[in-house]
Amino acid sequence: MDQAQPDDGKGHRRTRSAVKxxxxxxxxxxxxxxxxxxxxxxxxxxPSSSSSSSSSTTTPAAAPLSPNPQLIPHQLTPRxxxxxxxxxxxxxxxxxxxxxxxxxTRRPPPxxxxxxxxxxxxxxxxxPEIFHPLTPLxxxxxxxxxxxxxxxxxxxxxxxxxGHFRAAAISAVQTLTGxxxxxxxxxxxxxxxxxLLYTRWACLTLINSTDLAAQEVKALGDLNSAFYLxxxxxxxxxxxxxxxxxxxxxxxxxxxxxxxxRRAVMSYYELAxxxxxxxxxxxxxxxxxxxxxxxxxxxxxxxxxxxxLVEMGDVKGAGEHLRGLKIGDSGKMEMMRALLWLxxxxxxxxxxxxxxxxxxGVTRGEKVVLALCDMADGExxxxxxxxxxxxxxxxxxxxxxxxxxxxxxYVGKMQEGRALLEGMVDxxxxxxTLLFNLTTMYELCTERARSLKVKLSEKVAAMEETNDGWxxxxxxxxx
Amino acid sequence: MxxxxxxxxxxxxxxxxxSLKVLxxxxxxxxxxxxxxxxxxxxTTTTSSLPPSPLPASLSYSSTPSSQTTNPHPxxxxxxxxxxxxxxxxxxxxxxxxxxxxNHDIPPPIDGGPPLSxxxxxxxxxxxxxxxxxxxxxxxxxxxxxxxxxATNQEQTNTTGVDxxxxxxxxxxxxxxxxxxxxxxxxVQVSYYEATETSGRTRTxxxxxQFVCKGLLVVRTKTSALGLGKGGRRRWVLEAQVENAAAAAxxxxxxxxxxxxxxxxxxxxxxxxxxLTARDVNFWGRGKNKEKVVLRPGEGEExxxxxxxxxxxxxxxxxxxRKVFGTLxxxxxxxxxxxxxxxxxxxxTRFLRPREQGGVKA
Numbered sequence: 001m002d003q004a005q006p007d008d009g010k011g012h013r014r015t016r017s018a019v020k021x022x023x024x025x026x027x028x029x030x031x032x033x034x035x036x037x038x039x040x041x042x043x044x045x046x047p048s049s050s051s052s053s054s055s056s057t058t059t060p061a062a063a064p065l066s067p068n069p070q071l072i073p074h075q076l077t078p079r080x081x082x083x084x085x086x087x088x089x090x091x092x093x094x095x096x097x098x099x100x101x102x103x104x105t106r107r108p109p110p111x112x113x114x115x116x117x118x119x120x121x122x123x124x125x126x127x128p129e130i131f132h133p134l135t136p137l138x139x140x141x142x143x144x145x146x147x148x149x150x151x152x153x154x155x156x157x158x159x160x161x162x163g164h165f166r167a168a169a170i171s172a173v174q175t176l177t178g179x180x181x182x183x184x185x186x187x188x189x190x191x192x193x194x195x196l197l198y199t200r201w202a203c204l205t206l207i208n209s210t211d212l213a214a215q216e217v218k219a220l221g222d223l224n225s226a227f228y229l230x231x232x233x234x235x236x237x238x239x240x241x242x243x244x245x246x247x248x249x250x251x252x253x254x255x256x257x258x259x260x261x262r263r264a265v266m267s268y269y270e271l272a273x274x275x276x277x278x279x280x281x282x283x284x285x286x287x288x289x290x291x292x293x294x295x296x297x298x299x300x301x302x303x304x305x306x307x308x309l310v311e312m313g314d315v316k317g318a319g320e321h322l323r324g325l326k327i328g329d330s331g332k333m334e335m336m337r338a339l340l341w342l343x344x345x346x347x348x349x350x351x352x353x354x355x356x357x358x359x360x361g362v363t364r365g366e367k368v369v370l371a372l373c374d375m376a377d378g379e380x381x382x383x384x385x386x387x388x389x390x391x392x393x394x395x396x397x398x399x400x401x402x403x404x405x406x407x408x409x410y411v412g413k414m415q416e417g418r419a420l421l422e423g424m425v426d427x428x429x430x431x432x433t434l435l436f437n438l439t440t441m442y443e444l445c446t447e448r449a450r451s452l453k454v455k456l457s458e459k460v461a462a463m464e465e466t467n468d469g470w471x472x473x474x475x476x477x478x479x
Numbered sequence: 480m481x482x483x484x485x486x487x488x489x490x491x492x493x494x495x496x497x498s499l500k501v502l503x504x505x506x507x508x509x510x511x512x513x514x515x516x517x518x519x520x521x522x523t524t525t526t527s528s529l530p531p532s533p534l535p536a537s538l539s540y541s542s543t544p545s546s547q548t549t550n551p552h553p554x555x556x557x558x559x560x561x562x563x564x565x566x567x568x569x570x571x572x573x574x575x576x577x578x579x580x581x582n583h584d585i586p587p588p589i590d591g592g593p594p595l596s597x598x599x600x601x602x603x604x605x606x607x608x609x610x611x612x613x614x615x616x617x618x619x620x621x622x623x624x625x626x627x628x629x630a631t632n633q634e635q636t637n638t639t640g641v642d643x644x645x646x647x648x649x650x651x652x653x654x655x656x657x658x659x660x661x662x663x664x665x666x667v668q669v670s671y672y673e674a675t676e677t678s679g680r681t682r683t684x685x686x687x688x689q690f691v692c693k694g695l696l697v698v699r700t701k702t703s704a705l706g707l708g709k710g711g712r713r714r715w716v717l718e719a720q721v722e723n724a725a726a727a728a729x730x731x732x733x734x735x736x737x738x739x740x741x742x743x744x745x746x747x748x749x750x751x752x753x754x755l756t757a758r759d760v761n762f763w764g765r766g767k768n769k770e771k772v773v774l775r776p777g778e779g780e781e782x783x784x785x786x787x788x789x790x791x792x793x794x795x796x797x798x799x800x801r802k803v804f805g806t807l808x809x810x811x812x813x814x815x816x817x818x819x820x821x822x823x824x825x826x827x828t829r830f831l832r833p834r835e836q837g838g839v840k841a
Contacts, residue, residue: 156519157519160517160518160519163536165536168518195518195519198518199518199519202515202516202518202534202537203518205513205515205537206515206534206536206537244516245515245516248516249515252513300553303551303553303554304553304555306554306555307511307553307554307555307556308555310555310556311511311555313741313775314775315741315773316771316773319771331548332548332551332554335549335551335554335558336551336554336556339509339551339554339556339557339558340556342509342815342816343509343556343814343815344741344743344771344773344812344814345741345742345743345745345811345812345813345814345815345816345817346743346745346771346812347812347816349771363548364548364549365548365549368549368558369558372509372558372560373816375506375507375560375815375816376506376812376815376816377816378816378818394543396543397543398540398541398543398559399540399549399550399557399558399559402540402559402560403558403559403560406507406560406561406562409504409562409578410504410507410578410652411652412578412650412651412652413650414578414580414648414650415647415648415650429541431539431540431541431559432510432539433510433539433540433559433560433561434540436561436562436564437560437561437562440502440562441562443500443502444500444501444502444578444580444582444648444650445500445580445582445648446498446500446582446584446646447498447500447582447584448584466535467517467534467535467536468535468536468541469536
């Protein structure tokens with residue numbers, strides 16, 4: 001190259017001028033104002049003097065998320081596993097065997113509790129003011145007044161089995177706060193408490209109330225706090241008292257609650273670091289089932305990080321992140337990458353994900369990607385053909401039918417699309433997307449869409465109750 | 480759409496038997512999902528078993544045996560598509576597309592009385608025009624003007640009109656390339672013949688939909704002369720900064736990060752005047768080992784071209800004091816592949832003499 005050339009190396013920098021807030025939002029109004037959401041152990045607990053204060057603001061680990069057995073972290077990071085006093089953590093609820101802590105440097109608990117060793121007190125998670133009431137007004141009358149509404153004494157597992165997620169969310173809180181039919185868990189019974197909390201918040205995300213869950217989850221404070229750790233007497237290992245599923249869900253909810261999605265990426269990395277440690281332990285002990293468990297969890301976290309990056313608007317970064325992941329299922333990886341590039345608008349790259357090499361573009365997933373690519377190129381007629389073909393290969397595939405119906409609207413055949421979606425509902429399908437698309441078509445079909453929507457809600461309310469979720473919200477029908 | 484005005488025939492008080500509904504057809508979007516482990520079965524950290532498969536309700540669509548292979552859970556994005564939830568924003572360089580539905584609405588019976596006698600609706604026609612900030616007249620979209628050749632055959636039916644049975648719909652799709660910033664108005668007129676057992680009449684109504692079209696990409700260019708190149712040819716450097724001028728999504732800060740208009744640069748090229756060649760000296764672009772260029776709101780990217788004459792310089796400068804290169808053309812894609820295209824005005828330089836310097840290498 002010529003020396004006279006401009007400094008083109010510099011020409012490729014990116015100007016990011018947007019000023020970004022780095023501080024998470026302070027807590028919102030409401031009953032939670034009383035408690036500082038960031039304070040690790042709430043005041044009613046016994047703070048461990050050795051606890052390493054709020055550690056959630058440290059930088060994420062640089063360790064890649066792929067399960068690489070060669071890269072086993074040498075030691076547990078002291079920050080995550082502070083030298084706690086030995087404590088037995090029985091997984092059994094209400095176990096009397098909860099061994100007392102041989103009080104080292106613990107301060108005595110507040111006046112109400114008797115001095116002396118006692119199990120960890122989780123009563124701060126049982127306070128009614130943590131939880132928000134759920135309004136039944138967001139439920140269409142067809143569901144609200146249905147005979148299928150479960151009686152209040154219905155046990156929680158049955159509510160979940162039948163997809164009564166709003167009722168389950170309410171029931172879980174009633175149990176936690178001791179206002180329901182089931183007995184309130186003992187403040188030391190962390191297994192039961194976390195199980196109920198997970199049920200509550202998972203169900204809230206399923207009934208379009210993720211924002212509420214994001215506020216309520218602040219009550220947990222910092223899950224990295226040493227307060228949530230316990231040492232297993234038998235193995236001498238440090239275990240986290242909070243179930244994995246709740247910790248994973250907590251990452252997303254806290255990120256939403258504090259209005260800072262980058263926090264999610266960081267927190268997933270922290271979980272991943274722990275998963276890698278556990279994976280290494282399992283491999284050291286030749287514990288195959290444990291190894292598989294942690295390997296899957298690590299993979300799961302890696303995929304969730306990509307999702308968090310997408311939500312932050314960094315689709316390109318998510319793509320680069322995925323490239324560094326090892327996912328056992330190559331078809332799944334292909335689909336993930338293709339969907340990412342489609343979201344970004346790089347249709348060629350999306351096609352490339354499924355068309356590289358010979359004999360590609362033949363599996364069902366690959367054909368789905370190719371049909372989506374046609375739509376992204378605006379070639380809706382071609383896409384209709386591909387969706388029809390996929391539909392003929394296997395009838396009753398909800399995704400394929402919904403996408404065909406959407407595509408038909410773009411080629412001016414909405415009536416046919418509408419009939420397809422109605423047929424899907426008739427076969428008992430009721431995903432949010434199916435209902436949303438169908439009600440959107442209703443809005444286009446008539447000035448009086450409301451009566452069609454109400455009829456649709458009645459039809460769905462008459463469906464069998466399954467764990468796909470029975471009750472729907474007004475938003476699902478755009479009511 | 481943002482603003483809607485309704486003009487009904489002043490003389491006729493009776494409500495229309497035909498309604499018009501519209502939906503802007505931006506690309507459908509991939510639905511996000513947040514897979515969850517089923518409650519009450521989540522193993523504690525010490526339990527050694529595989530993680531349970533996700534709760535069906537937390538996935539974006541229900542699985543059949545084979546669709547398990549198409550849902551990439553626990554990934555956020557899933558292949559099921561949702562129709563556009565709102566109008567969104569309109570940008571210069573993109574194509575505006577919209578579906579227009581004329582519906583024969585059946586009036587509801589009054590308080591449990593007998594159903595009202597349904598009228599016969601014949602010869603329904605939809606006409607659509609676009610008013611842009613600079614055009615003095617409306618630009619016809621539907622039926623398409625005779626000049627736009629390809630679509631005419633398909634759209635032939637529109638000129639003849641369609642009969643609508645009760646509850647049925649005439650659906651049309653219009654497209655318009657947005658080239659100007661400012662207020663646009665889509666004017667739609669529906670006409671039909673309404674017949675009862677005893678009489679009949681032709682009725683029309685018009686609806687106006689207003690929206691504002693904004694610029695998305697801002698391009699700034701700069702040229703400078705280089706020393707004479709191989710064989711004594713004149714050379715210049717053309718630098719261009721492309722910036723995504725979209726506002727970050729609704730002031731929601733980080734949360735809205737995914738909601739702004741993200742632009743994937745598909746290509747930036749020069750359309751040169753005769754006698755010139757250009758070399759792209761950028762590291763990014765399409766193809767292997769090239770980096771994707773993605774501009775989020777407020778972000779910019781610089782591109783550089785070396786423009787060279789094909790013939791050796793004879794020492795003469797252009798009489799008009801300016802050397803014209805040509806236009807810079809930018810093609811981009813939005814979310815789900817929505818296309819955008821912009822061309823700059825004719826770019827050129829006033830630096831007509833090669834840069835004086837020692838030791839020009841071939």
